[in-house]
Amino acid sequence: MGASALRLERDIDRITAGWLADLATWTLDPDAGETGTCTLCLHYAERWQLDEVPHALLHLLTLPVEGAVVDYASESFGERRGAVSAGSLRNLASRQASLRVLAQHSAIAWALSAYVEPQIRRLAARLLEEIDAR
Ligand SMILES: [Zn+2]
DSSP: HHHHHHHHHHHHHHHHHHHHOOOOOOOOOTTTTTOOOOOOHHHHHHHHTTSOOHHHHHHHHHHHHHHHHHHHHHHHHHHHSSSSHHHHHHHHHHHHHHHHHTHHHHHHOOOOOOOOIHHHHHHHHHHHHHHHHO
């Protein structure tokens, strides 16, 4: 493994740890509505087994991870001088990044159930009350 591959892992660890730390204070915006998930989040949600996470929250993780993946892929593409296609380097980097995130899966699942799921349950209960009140 090259130095830049190790740097990718370090970057992903730092991004994931920062996102986890922010989870404790993240608030669900009930007025934001569900605008649907972007293709980036669809791609990673499946790999990370995080399909249930609100898109606004998931996007805060997928965006910097994808940034690190693209940076790493273009850097190693330069190093290898086109011996491997840019697309396959990107896929490789994306898989490597996903493994790093998955290594944190139990910590992520814990934080989601502690901080995010109660908010979703409260919002769902409020929506049901509003429907009943009509
Ligand atoms: Zn997204």
